[in-house]
Amino acid sequence: MNLISIFLSAMLIDNIVLMRFLALCPFIGMSVDPGKSIGMGLAVTFVTVMATVVTYPLYIFVLQPLNLTFLQILVFILVIASLVQLVEFYLKKKVPSLYASMGIFLPLITTNCAILAVTFDNISKGFNLIEAVVYALGVAMGLLVSLLLLAGIRARIKAAPLPKFMQGTPILFVATSLLAVAFMGFSGLIK
Amino acid sequence: MSTILITIGFSLALAFILGITLGYFKEKFNVEKDPKVEAVENSLPGVNCGACGYPGCPGYAEAVAKGEAPVNKCAPGGKAVADALAALMGVTASAVDVVAVLACQGTKDKAGVKGDYVGVETCRAAKLSAGGTKLCAWGCMGFGDCVTVCQFDAIKIGEDGLPHVDYAKCTGCGLCIKECPNQLLHAVPRDRVGSMVICSNRAVVKASVMKNCKVGCIKCGMCVKACPEQCITMVNGIPVTDYEKCTSCGLCVEKCPTKCYHMLENITGAKRKAVVEA
Numbered sequence: 001m002n003l004i005s006i007f008l009s010a011m012l013i014d015n016i017v018l019m020r021f022l023a024l025c026p027f028i029g030m031s032v033d034p035g036k037s038i039g040m041g042l043a044v045t046f047v048t049v050m051a052t053v054v055t056y057p058l059y060i061f062v063l064q065p066l067n068l069t070f071l072q073i074l075v076f077i078l079v080i081a082s083l084v085q086l087v088e089f090y091l092k093k094k095v096p097s098l099y100a101s102m103g104i105f106l107p108l109i110t111t112n113c114a115i116l117a118v119t120f121d122n123i124s125k126g127f128n129l130i131e132a133v134v135y136a137l138g139v140a141m142g143l144l145v146s147l148l149l150l151a152g153i154r155a156r157i158k159a160a161p162l163p164k165f166m167q168g169t170p171i172l173f174v175a176t177s178l179l180a181v182a183f184m185g186f187s188g189l190i191k
Numbered sequence: 192m193s194t195i196l197i198t199i200g201f202s203l204a205l206a207f208i209l210g211i212t213l214g215y216f217k218e219k220f221n222v223e224k225d226p227k228v229e230a231v232e233n234s235l236p237g238v239n240c241g242a243c244g245y246p247g248c249p250g251y252a253e254a255v256a257k258g259e260a261p262v263n264k265c266a267p268g269g270k271a272v273a274d275a276l277a278a279l280m281g282v283t284a285s286a287v288d289v290v291a292v293l294a295c296q297g298t299k300d301k302a303g304v305k306g307d308y309v310g311v312e313t314c315r316a317a318k319l320s321a322g323g324t325k326l327c328a329w330g331c332m333g334f335g336d337c338v339t340v341c342q343f344d345a346i347k348i349g350e351d352g353l354p355h356v357d358y359a360k361c362t363g364c365g366l367c368i369k370e371c372p373n374q375l376l377h378a379v380p381r382d383r384v385g386s387m388v389i390c391s392n393r394a395v396v397k398a399s400v401m402k403n404c405k406v407g408c409i410k411c412g413m414c415v416k417a418c419p420e421q422c423i424t425m426v427n428g429i430p431v432t433d434y435e436k437c438t439s440c441g442l443c444v445e446k447c448p449t450k451c452y453h454m455l456e457n458i459t460g461a462k463r464k465a466v467v468e469a
């Protein structure tokens with residue numbers, strides 16, 4: 001598999017949110033407006049790529065030789081949590097407005113299943129380091145794209161007259177499922 | 192055995208490295224926090240519920256410290272937190288302690304019903320399907336949507352078919368006020384004194400009100416004429432009291448032919464503050 005097809009399949013065909021239904025919490029929570037979506041998308045991108053760069057060598061060169069592969073969940077979560085903390089420090093210093101608007105969702109990236117899924121995929125799919133990084137980038141871009149799409153849809157939903165039982169999160173899940181159906185169209189993109 | 196030792200050693204080493212790295216970056220990206228923000232944040236409950244409309248308690252604390260947000264937005268904290276924040280910020284808290292008052296006294300024996308209602312037993316459903324169960328379109332249906340929504344167990348449907356608010360338990364959260372499809376519950380300041388019309392019928396035809404309910408406001412205007420302070424005005428078919436002027440003389444209550452005027456003192460148990468003569 002060449003790098004472009006890894007990237008595209010991670011971003012569109014196996015879109016982390018819309019095809020695998022992971023990371024729905026930030027997807028619903030942070031798609032309030034496009035600005036927040038991009039901020040969240042970039043934060044996740046950074047954490048995903050960094051987590052890949054750290055966990056992949058850690059697994060191959062430390063966990064495997066030491067026969068500690070059973071520790072991978074624990075170790076990976078530890079690494080991801082530290083990286084999220086790092087992003088939090090950085091945003092607090094450099095972009096306080098984004099830090100404030102992300103609120104609780106920033107520390108919640110720690111337990112974002114999309115990132116953990118990527119680090120596991122890197123190993124189970126037998127990628128080398130470069131492929132793993134490209135894959136991580138693809139997944140993160142997929143999350144960013146779907147966040148932006150939903151943010152756009154939400155702008156329209158805000159103006160729509162909705163029955164009471166549909167207001168808020170229910171209509172977002174309906175929109176999400178329709179988006180997922182649309183994304184199924186990508187499934188024949190790469191053979 | 193060696194596996195356990197390796198595991199322990201490896202975990203310790205990893206935790207050590209990550210800890211050192213994070214400590215280093217924390218120093219590098221250190222932000223001087225405004226002590227005022229910190230003080231405000233410490234007075235907040237810290238539940239991050241978002242009821243104030245800001246992203247969590249830290250977001251609200253920052254807005255308060257900057258003077259952008261009012262100090263009375265914290266719903267879980269209530270008056271205590273509003274007072275604490277007001278003291279910190281040097282402003283007076285405008286948090287008004289309110290309670291919900293039902294503006295309808297169409298009990299089972301006093302207000303006529305359209306017929307037997309067979310359907311989903313909620314006020315909202317009855318309102319949607321049949322336009323309410325009472326002959327009076329504004330009448331309380333008494334299915335207790337307000338009871339269901341109340342988080343404080345403060346409302347009960349009584350024997351008479353109307354909800355009764357326990358003012359000792361009511362926190363003025365406003366959930367029932369939003370829920371009532373007939374908008375019969377009103378937020379009234381707990382310490383408000385004076386007269387209030389316990390009826391919401393806005394039909395202008397006197398005869399229809401009388402036929403539908405024995406205790407409906409018939410828009411006769413006796414209260415307006417009776418008030419010595421001229422503090423009662425008709426607004427959309429319902430007399431409204433101006434509490435700035437009302438002296439709780441009780442003349443409107445006496446004059447009302449259908450007994451729909453009541454003193455708030457008798458409903459919520461509010462006490463008129465003693466007037467200190469200068």
